[in-house]
Amino acid sequence: MNSGRYRLTLVTDGRPMLQGWWASETVVRGKFSAWVGRHGDRPGAQITLIDEETDSSLAQWPEDQ
Structure with a gap:
């Protein structure tokens, strides 16, 4: 169980x-x-960077993805 609303994820080469x-x-x-x-x-x-409460993307890098 996660205690935060905001999820940050790093993916490299699709993993x-x-x-x-x-x-x-x-x-x-x-x-x-x-x-x-x-x-x-x-x-x-x-x-x-995702707001899990609203299911919206707040930021992504690189920006053109």
Whole structure:
């Protein structure tokens, strides 16, 4: 069971590598930026931020995905 509303996911080459859930949108947006900086150079990296309460995408990297 996850305790946060906001889910952050890192996929590389089509495989999920990391996931995390946070209750605070402010905190998770900081994590999103940190993950892009840390993992954005991995082959085929895609990072998404989802609001699970509204089932909406709040951010994705790269942006053209």
